[in-house]
Amino acid sequence: MDNLKPAIEVFDLSVSYRETEVLKEVTFQVLPGEIFVVLGESGCGKTTLLRHMIGLREPQGGTVFFAGENFYRMKWKKREKLMKKFGVLFQSGALLGSLTLGENVALPLVENTKLSKKMIFEIVRLKLSLVGLEDKAHLYPAELSGGMKKRGGLARAMVLDPQILFFDEPSAGLDPVTQVELDELILNINGNLGTTIVVVTHELQSIFKIAGRCIMLDSESKGIIAEGKPEELRDTAEHPRVKAFFRREKINH
Amino acid sequence: MPFPIHEYLQIEQTEDGNVELTLSGRLSFSTVEPLRNEIEKALKKRREVKVTVHLDQVEYIDSAGAALLFHIKRYCRKRDCETVRGRSNVTVEEALKLFDLEKIPEIKLSPEKSGNIIVYSGKLFIKSAQEFIELSLFIGRVFLALMWSLRHPGRFRWGEIIYLSQRTGAEALPIVGLLSLLIGLVSAFSSAVQLRQFGANIYIADLIGIGMTREMGPLITAILITGRSGSAFAAEIGTMKISDEIDALTVMGIDPHHYLALPRIIAVMLMMPLLTLFSDLFGIAGGLFISVATLDLTPTAFMNQLGGAIGLWDVASGLLKAFVFGILVAGTGCFRGLQTYGGALAVGKSTTSSVVSGIFLIVAADSAFAIVFHYLGLM
Numbered sequence: 001m002d003n004l005k006p007a008i009e010v011f012d013l014s015v016s017y018r019e020t021e022v023l024k025e026v027t028f029q030v031l032p033g034e035i036f037v038v039l040g041e042s043g044c045g046k047t048t049l050l051r052h053m054i055g056l057r058e059p060q061g062g063t064v065f066f067a068g069e070n071f072y073r074m075k076w077k078k079r080e081k082l083m084k085k086f087g088v089l090f091q092s093g094a095l096l097g098s099l100t101l102g103e104n105v106a107l108p109l110v111e112n113t114k115l116s117k118k119m120i121f122e123i124v125r126l127k128l129s130l131v132g133l134e135d136k137a138h139l140y141p142a143e144l145s146g147g148m149k150k151r152g153g154l155a156r157a158m159v160l161d162p163q164i165l166f167f168d169e170p171s172a173g174l175d176p177v178t179q180v181e182l183d184e185l186i187l188n189i190n191g192n193l194g195t196t197i198v199v200v201t202h203e204l205q206s207i208f209k210i211a212g213r214c215i216m217l218d219s220e221s222k223g224i225i226a227e228g229k230p231e232e233l234r235d236t237a238e239h240p241r242v243k244a245f246f247r248r249e250k251i252n253h
Numbered sequence: 254m255p256f257p258i259h260e261y262l263q264i265e266q267t268e269d270g271n272v273e274l275t276l277s278g279r280l281s282f283s284t285v286e287p288l289r290n291e292i293e294k295a296l297k298k299r300r301e302v303k304v305t306v307h308l309d310q311v312e313y314i315d316s317a318g319a320a321l322l323f324h325i326k327r328y329c330r331k332r333d334c335e336t337v338r339g340r341s342n343v344t345v346e347e348a349l350k351l352f353d354l355e356k357i358p359e360i361k362l363s364p365e366k367s368g369n370i371i372v373y374s375g376k377l378f379i380k381s382a383q384e385f386i387e388l389s390l391f392i393g394r395v396f397l398a399l400m401w402s403l404r405h406p407g408r409f410r411w412g413e414i415i416y417l418s419q420r421t422g423a424e425a426l427p428i429v430g431l432l433s434l435l436i437g438l439v440s441a442f443s444s445a446v447q448l449r450q451f452g453a454n455i456y457i458a459d460l461i462g463i464g465m466t467r468e469m470g471p472l473i474t475a476i477l478i479t480g481r482s483g484s485a486f487a488a489e490i491g492t493m494k495i496s497d498e499i500d501a502l503t504v505m506g507i508d509p510h511h512y513l514a515l516p517r518i519i520a521v522m523l524m525m526p527l528l529t530l531f532s533d534l535f536g537i538a539g540g541l542f543i544s545v546a547t548l549d550l551t552p553t554a555f556m557n558q559l560g561g562a563i564g565l566w567d568v569a570s571g572l573l574k575a576f577v578f579g580i581l582v583a584g585t586g587c588f589r590g591l592q593t594y595g596g597a598l599a600v601g602k603s604t605t606s607s608v609v610s611g612i613f614l615i616v617a618a619d620s621a622f623a624i625v626f627h628y629l630g631l632m
Contacts, residue, residue, distance in 0.1 A: 097596025102362035113282050115317065119289060122320035122327075125360050126352055138361040142595040160282070161315045192351045 005068060007032040007164060007196045008053065012062030015048055022048050024222040025062065028215050035190050035197045035210050037230070040217035041245070046200045047091075049217065050168055053198065054088055055079060066164075084112060087162035091169050093153030095141040101148075102128070102137030105156045112160065127155040131185065147174045151182070158189065165189065167199040171206050183209045204248070216242055256287040264295045271303040272296065273339070274325070277310030280318025289321055293328060304329050307339035314348045322349075391510070391588045395518065398511035413516040414523075421482040421517075421583075422524030426531060428481070429474055433532040436473060437461060437539025445547050454548040458558035461540030466567045470532040472619060474525060475578035479611035483586035486517050487607035490590025491600040499591065514587035518580055525579030526572040533571065566631065574622055578615050585611040 006029035015023040022045040030036045038046050052059050055071060064071045066082055074082070095104045102124055109120045128134045131151040141149055150170065157165060170186070171179040183206050190197050190210075201207060207214060207230050214233070216226040218241055226233050226242040234246040244250065261284060263275040274292065278284070296304065306325060311318070329336045402409045441461050448454055490513055493499050502509050537559065544550040589607035593599045 098598040100363050102360060106362065115282065115286055116289070118324065119285055119317065119320055121360075121362065122324045123316050124362070126316055126320055126323065128360060130351060134360050138364045140364075140595070142599070159316070161317075188351060192347055 005032070006030060006065075007067060008198070009065040009068075010049075010053065010062070011065065013049070013052060013059050013064065014061035015045070015052060015057075015059050021222055023217075026217075026223050027062075028224060028227065030196060030198060031213075032196050033190070033194050034212040035186065035199065037207055037211035037214035038198065038200045038217065039202055039207060039214055039245070041202065041219065041241075044217045044219040045222070046202075046217055047168055050166060050198070050200050054086055054166055055083055084108075084160060085163045086166060087157030087160065087164070088166045089150070089153050089157045089168065089170060091172065092146070093141070093149035093151075095144075095149055095152050095156065097141050100138055100140055101133065101144065101152045104141070104152060105137075105159055108156065108160050123159065124155075127159050128152075130158070131155045132181075147178045150174065154182075154185070161193065162195065164196045164198065167197065167201070169201055169203075170199060171201060171203045179203070179206065180209075186210050204246070216245065256284075258287055258291055262288055262291055264292075270299075271305065272299065272334075273305045273307065275307040275310065275339075277312075279313040280311055280321060281313060281315050282317040285317045285321040289324060292325060296328060296332065296334065299332065299334065301333045303335045303337060305337045305339040307341075308345045309340035309342045311342065311345050314345055319349060319352055323352075387592060388588065391514075391591065392584075394508070394510040395514050395584070395587075398508060398515045401511065402515065410512070410516050414520050417516055417520035418524050421478065421521050422528060425478065425481055425524075425528060429477055429528050429532050430535045432477060433465070433470065433473055433535035434539045436469060437465060437536035438543055439539075440464065440469070441540040441543035442547070445543055449548065454544075454550060455554065455558050457540060457544050457548060457550070458555045459562035461537055462559045462563040463567055465536035465540070466533050466563055466571045468571075468619070469536060470529045471525075471571045471575040471578060472615065473536075474528045474532045474575060475582060475615045476612055478521060478525065478528070478579070479582045479585075479608055479615065482517075482521060483582045483611045484604045484608050486583060486586030487589040487593075487604045488600055490514075490587055491593035491603040494591060494593045495596060495599060509591065514584075514591070517587055518583040521583035522576060522579040525575040525582075529572055529575035530568075533568065570622075570626065570631065574619065577618055577622075581614045581618060582611050585614060 008030040010026060010028050013023055013026045014021070026049065038049060040046050051057050053064055055064075058072055063073065069082075071079065071082070095101065096107070099107065105124045105127055106120050109115055109123060113120075115123070124137070125134060128137055131154055133148060133151055133155065136144060136148060136152075141152070144152065150173075154167075154170075167186070170182055174182065186197060186199070187210055189195050197210075199206075199210065211230045213228065214226075214230055215224045216233070217223070218225040220241075225239050226237055230246070233242055237243050237246060261276065261278045261280075263273075263277075265273045265275070267273060272295070274295075276288070280288070304325070306322065308314075308322075326336045441457060444460055445454075445457060448457055448460075490499070490509075493513075499509050499513075502512055541552060541555050544555050545552060586607045589603040589610070593603045
């Protein structure tokens with residue numbers, strides 16, 4: 001994998017909300033085709049990092065490179081084009097309430113491609129069947145359960161065959177069985193479509209199951225305290241917080 | 254540049270009438286559409302034949318490509334043709350592994366709509382009846398909350414009332430003042446032309462004075478507050494409702510009618526008469542300005558005439574109306590907010606209907622006041 005150019009390169013990223021510093025000079029790389037997990041305790045800036053990686057908020061310092069190109073220095077048009085190659089699954093699915101599930105999934109196709117209604121219909125059907133929601137296409141998000149909304153959001157995020165998929169806490173609020181199914185789905189998408197996947201989570205079981213590599217953020221140092229394969233981190237980590245996280249222990253001060 | 258269809262698609266007919274499709278190159282979002290057209294055209298006239306699809310020359314296939322294959326299959330089934338997967342390669346097999354083309358059932362994109370007029374009017378009737386019940390419940394609950402608060406004045410949210418009074422009253426002053434001044438100006442200006450023809454210049458004071466205090470003042474204020482505060486209540490409470498905050502209040506043993514609706518209704522009820530007083534004042538000031546500027550009246554003459562024209566009852570009846578309008582406006586806002594169910598769309602709907610039904614109620618109540626005052630001899 002050494003000869004591969006990184007798909008995403010986060011360089012010296014610093015973020016603060018008003019006076020509070022959240023992330024300080026964070027640097028890491030995501031390789032193409034890997035499943036990369038960002039983990040850490042609640043409130044350590046995982047979601048903040050994700051929001052900056054997908055270009056929703058400009059960082060105070062540092063930048064993000066996609067395939068070697070500086071995201072925050074490129075022209076807006078180019079940035080928009082690049083963003084179409086991302087798929088993002090937000091924490092609660094973020095389906096538009098005024099559209100049915102099927103229309104939600106069809107939305108990127110209707111807006112961004114010139115496909116006919118027939119083909120859009122077929123693609124929506126394929127994607128919905130992938131997440132097991134083909135019989136719910138005519139329902140509005142308000143009529144769906146939390147897990148269904150999340151899976152629907154995933155179908156929408158995948159509909160344009162993105163090169164990079166971002167997941168914000170995919171397993172939060174799901175029952176264990178659905179969680180496992182979602183993990184399988186993530187592995188499947190990664191394996192069969194070769195999609196690069198970035199997952200923000202603190203679900204230990206998921207991490208061990210899906211993560212190729214992971215970084216752990218920490219709210220005290222406001223940066224990365226561990227990087228590597230999850231099994232390695234569990235077995236060899238020295239840092240007390242990393243140890244506590246992977247072995248589900250209390251931190252002894 | 255026309256799409257080079259032959260680089261992607263070869264259609265051959267075998268001797269026994271069957272069809273062989275050979276797809277090649279990249280099957281992606283940008284290429285599937287012309288391919289679909291061509292294939293449909295080729296299969297249109299054929300029935301009950303075997304269609305073999307060869308995929309061994311495909312270099313790349315994405316979801317759109319998979320959708321195309323799936324579409325071919327369905328299109329054939331509709332024409333009683335049988336489809337067979339012919340030669341294939343690793344790329345295709347890998348990509349199609351995710352989808353089980355056999356198993357994917359039919360889907361509906363949008364809910365079915367029933368177009369029957371009887372069904373429709375029936376639904377409308379049920380909806381109106383439900384709404385009437387909900388409204389009665391809302392009024393009852395707010396009234397109970399009020400009674401409870403009167404017995405437990407210590408538990409009442411006085412701070413909230415002061416805050417809401419500032420938000421709905423004091424902060425609305427500039428816009429109420431400006432709008433009333435402009436309406437005073439406009440109505441004085443348009444009547445000045447008529448009055449001058451009869452040499453009745455001085456009666457402009459009566460016209461503006463009575464018009465503003467009895468009707469225009471309360472109406473302008475109420476309509477403004479509907480748009481400004483009633484809608485805000487509906488949106489705020491509606492958003493709380495869809496994000497489960499109202500349910501959270503309820504299970505904590507806090508009645509949302511007492512906690513949210515009552516302070517809002519009381520604040521607006523108290524602020525409306527005060528705002529109306531300001532509206533009267535600014536409206537009359539507008540009239541005064543036009544009288545002096547275009548009708549050659551002196552300010553003193555205008556004020557003297559005004560003093561004779563309007564009595565205490567004219568102002569008081571306006572304030573009484575404003576008080577009632579305030580209850581209607583805030584009540585409608587809170588009611589629509591609590592009725593909200595669903596998502597962002599529902600919040601928009603409640604906000605709209607809070608303004609629409611608020612303004613309707615104001616005008617209806619105004620007419621009722623006119624009739625009642627007339628029969629009581631108070632006009």
